[in-house]
Amino acid sequence: MPDPAAPDLPAKARVVIIGGGISGCSVAYHLAKLGWTDIVLLERKQLTSGTTWHAAGLIGQLRASQNMTRLAKYSADLYGRLEAETGLATGFRRCGSITVALSAERREEIFRQAALARAFGVAVDELSPAEVQRLYPHLNIDGVVAGVHLPGDGQADPGNIALALAKGARMAGARIVEQVKVTRVTSVAGRVTGVDWDMAGARGHIAADHVVNCGGMWGRDLAAQNGVTLPLHACEHFYIVTETIPDLARLPVLRVPDECAYYKEDAGKILLGAFEPKAKPWGMNGIPEDFCFDQLPEDFDHFEPILEQAVARMPMLAKAGIHTFFNGPESFTPDDRYYLGEAPELRGYWVAAGYNSIGIVSSGGAGMALAQWMHDGAPPFDLWEVDIRRAQPFQRNRRYLRDRVSETLGLLYADHFPFRQMASARGIRRSPLHEALKARGAVFGEVAGWERANWFAREGQEREYRYSWKRQNWFENQRAEHMALREGVGLLDMTSFGKIRVEGRDATAFLQRLCANQIDVPVGRIVYTQMLNPRGGIESDLTVTRLSETAFFLVVPGATLPRDLAWLRRHLTEERVTITDVTAAEAVLPIMGPRARDLLRRVSPDDFSNAAHPFGTAREIEIGMGLARAHRVSYVGELGWELYISTDQAAHVFETLAKAGAEVGLRLCGLHAMDSCRIEKGYRHFGHDITDEDHVLEAGLGFAVKPEKGDFLGREAVLRKRESGLTRRLVQFRLTDPEPLLFHNEPILRDGKIVGQLTSGNYGHALGGAIGLGYVPCRAGETAAELLSARYTIDVAGRIFTAEASLTPLYDPKAHRPQADQVAAAPTPGR
Template identity: 50%
Template sequence: MADLPARARVVVVGGGVVGTSVAYHLTRLGWTDVLLLEQGSLSCGTTWHAAGLVGPLRASESGTRLVQYSAELYASLEAETCLATGYRNVGGVIVARTPERMVQLRRTAANAAAYDLPCELVSPARAQELWPPMQVDDLLGAIWLPGDGKVNPTDLTQSLARGARQRGARIAERVRVTGFTVADGAAGRRVTGVVSDHGTVEAEVVVNCAGQWAKALGDLVGVTVPLHSAEHFYVVTEAVPGAHPDLPIMRDPDGWTYFKEETGGLVVGGFEPEAKPWRAPDDLPHPFEFQLLEEDWEHFSVLMDQALLRIPVLEETGIRKFYNGPESFTPDNQFLLGEAPGLRGFFVGAGFNSVGIASAGGAGRALAEWIVSGEPQDDLVGVDVRRFAPFQADNGWLRSRVAEVLGLHYAVPWPNRELETGRPQRRSPLHERTAAAGALFGTRMGWERPNVFGPPGARLDYSWEKPAWLPWSGAEQRATRTDAAVFDQTSFSKYVVAGPDALAGLQWVCAADVDVPVGCCVYTPFLNERGTYEADLTVTRTGPEEFLLVSSSATTVRDLDWLARHGVAAQDVTEAYAVLGVMGPRSRSLLASRSPDDWSEEGFPFATSREVTVAGVPLRATRMTYVGELGWELLVAASDAVAVYEAVRAGGATDAGYYAIESLRLEKGYRAFGRELTPDLGPIEAGLVFATGLAGDGDFLGRSALEAHRAALAAGGPRRRVVSFVVESPEPMLWGGELLLRDGHPTGQVTSAAWGETVGSCVGLALLRSDGAVTAESLAGAAFEVDVAGERYPVRVALRAPLA
């Protein structure tokens, strides 16, 4: 029987590669009182049957840096622990069969240049030289990634475990966690320990790294861990001519397959377009140690047929082993990391979507830093567990979604792609009306939202070039700039903060001064201790002790958690109200014709909010815009939304969607949280110091760091800066992520881009890196270009937006 201690500072649940990485990195940071519990043996869950691919280049810079660190750690760990990880830096080849895939590979190469990673576009002949077993007659090209590697997952896990033990961590195998102890306190619920079949251990921090069991454990304490298992297949072949230990990894995403050498043969695996979900998270077998599922050659045939096309010799090659191992996937194909909202001290590191080996080193370090520092030390927004709400943890919904998500690994990553399964979840009260008007919907935080309005029978299409819906969006943009448009923005997150402590609490968490007269609206960020972004929102004072906060659709759980952590009690009223954005130069006269209230410039100035009546319906109108035109956001009870919408439409407003909003805001240079505004960036780099209280005397969260940053840059100005740009040619279509070049050299990356109908070409925002101060003069004296899938186009770059 395991001899467990009565208490430990941290208990890590799960002894796979992620759990051991968290334990290892906690001890490296000086937290040595760490206990890791594993229900079977180390690496016995998903880890042992993972393919072990380590490809550092990811879609985002934060993701790339995370896996880069993993590769560096795996290469150096043996010297520290005297246990080999099996890591070999063999490089990787990704091949393209179609023009659409070649565009993706050219964009990938440009991303690599932006992140200063080696990457080379190569011909099919060169690809075959790098990977001799394949035939290349049907290929258009490939890329060569010298930084790719492979590792032995079980050896890696054991090496991480030894490294953790060497610094004091204890590891107990064959201990099954069955529950947790929780206490209520002044700061809310907090985890206090772990209950197991070998007794209870008191703990300050619990880290749920239980893999496909993580959701069921989270459910025990009301923590949302949305993941579901799917069957994942690969085979190991007999010896293949040309296979050797240093053979690169090869990926053929148009055939949904990957290949790596193993003992003279090949691992042949992939990500089929339609996956096979396994059992629900609360119905997983126990014990399930070093086990596989039944072979399913029929399901695997879609991958094997493509493998035979790429490597004809496989027709004559035997199969040593068929692996069918379940792995957990999340609703958006990104893993889950961070402290759970509503339960302090309970952290999650799970749902790695078949990239757990590559991610484990960096994710383990990031989670350990979060635990020790009390907040993330890098941009983890894309993997933050708080991006999901409780309604997204339904097992039936997850089962539907996982069948689609697994296949996205090797699908063409179309810009603006919308997932199709598990919809709809949440609908605006205007949904039926906008659908009848031709809305083509996207989804955010479960909400169905009009992206664009098209003719009868239209569908959203995906393309690297200009899509079919662009003229429809262009018409919506013109209506907003020249007449009046109405946007269904019901999905906005909405919170009420009220009571005698409301002002003091908001003055601390808001970087701008919100002690304003009743009826005034303030644009403000939430900053962290490092002076970088945690949220971007508006705060309206609706009474002496009451405030209305309006934020991004996607950040509801994150925002509410941030407020609660800093002692601000907020009520989520998102579903109680619809929001109609009525925007454009004719918006004033239109609303005045439907209302007895004063909508004049004098009676209703910018950044003010009033209770008014429109079409006989009482509502709150706030003169605020995200499109840069005269306009109001109408906050109306959900039950009355249709009446107001129909009155506005009868007044001649054009229906418009979120694609138009994106274009319009970029023409005005308005920043967006998660793209321009991230936890890696502060208001100085973003050009938004004016939206903080730095010029005043009041203290706020992040002020000290912001002042220190300003002082450090005073001599030379910011070395990173969000800038606006306009493409000089109307020909290319930009989507975001493109490489920005200065005098022919990589200098940054596009964070957001869209077609600007008013400008007549694509516009956007980019994060520019510079050796010196980024000033209007320095920008005017340089030649800038943007790389669009290998083609370079001149752009005009400036601190001011084109329509500012």
């Protein structure tokens, strides 16, 4: 006899979605809209009972990038039409939003955001203080220097949106069941097989091809059961709601980030919320089992500094009583970006979680994108910013998460200065040379947990960042390091490179199938290549060095290592191949610049001439009393070698180089100088200039693609693009005015019309101006001369600057310098 108390759940489903907040409901809704059947959503308590029910419900369209803005705009449009579709009110209304600046630096930031909004097609207006007050008459504008108005922004009722999405999913055939807890995701041979569930003691199993973890605060611990890295941690989030204020008219959402506050008018009351600089992590030992529509204890002392500033900024609050003091938990991630996609550790295990207090505006678009990804087997466009594959395994550590999220909550409203470094949870991954570089003035930044020397302070100079939208305190340090790489010799520490060995009987055939360039080369050759998807988009940007007939050494960016490993392993079929992460085994010391050969000859008996060691080759060398593998390649566009050294010998090799370097003017250089050199040379940066959405030919990397070698992933897309012609091209720009700075996302104007935005930017010290890269649309058959004959300008915070445009590198366009036996002096600034 069946248990009468057991829920009526199917034995099998195509997909099981775990979690009934707005994220899970959105995924269910969008999968159902794509025609999926056998969708089951299981919620441990009641729909919306975790974070969704107490969210503020702000719907801001503008995000930090084009695709994140695309998702936010989709959410706003979706929420506007849900009521007509489902009959459930969502409370969505486009009341607009205003962000005000209380400093010149914040003004620069919000005006840059306004320029970005124009590039993304989001309606925007820059405001004077008087115009701010006209739109928000209750605001005390003392200290306000500017504002930005987004009239298409809005607000909504988060719980009702989730319920409307759930109803829409049910109407399309999805099954949504409350009071059922998923206790375990089951798997066999690296693939999901279903879920075990529990309901009031009744237990069962649903077999499934896909599982989606939308568990919010509970998601991390659930993922950990399967070895899936989902780094998020709950923090306390505070807001108050006033009593009804007589005659309070409808108002835009107001953000005053310099005072860590946002204001939302709703039904004649004001909600005041805070993103305080140092947050209070919560749930260090896990989220309580019975947590459901619960609040956390009040902490008025913690909120009081925000409230004091708010009363001065909004004087009417002094007379308004407080109806509700609310404290509820929300999940935050180490980099303030949520997680989306298929977990690299387990096939069929999908994630949509960790929304960092922007879950309402994000979930509509995120649910659409994830559903499309699951349906098509590929994301609908570049989603690397939020891709779960960026998560590093060490980030599962709970102490790390607790410390880091105490900072990331406040960073939502902090100044988003370029090059801003995290202050918390540092020092986790260090090169063997960390202390030696620190003793010589290194100032470190952090990427993927790695401490990397970004610049070197002079004797007596402060070893801290002083952030600004103008030249920061290390600008002259970068210039000196940059010019050392161009005119002398510099040493960098790139131990953070991801390093992968691919070896075995079928290693050549496997890499030939995945890489666009010719990989079947003689032993010792280095091949620059991309791994492509079926659309011709770039999944990985790497070098492949042939170590032997059956062994290859792959070098990838440190931040993309989990993604690249996952891509390789997912495409392994019956080949006899072993894929091993060997990142920690070797330190990497690039020796770069015209005098690199002079330095190496002082520490090694080996021959470094072009004849003995040509560009694009690797071989073992003696150095000091140790050994290294010397790769003759360059990411700065100069003569140089990357030295791969066993970590136990790294200190000795470094000391040997440093001692000999005194004779040739060796300078220690940081990542900022490396980046400014690479952008002068037009070298692409994965995640900015090239992504899985960017066709390899339109990215200008056709030289690294060899269709004639035979079949490889993406080959047909390359041939189709060759036949149909390019629709856009990656262009390098140099501002003719030497003063402005470029970072990324500045709008590109062609003959006065916005046609795109910069994908990356830095200062070209050898070229005498700021340099940027960005895609420009082109007509099929349009020649390079026609493309470049236009007048190009760049919008920097509303100011328009003339730019020189080029399809070939503005620095050393013929690439003579990295390959020469003797290297001439670098161009002087300003050329």
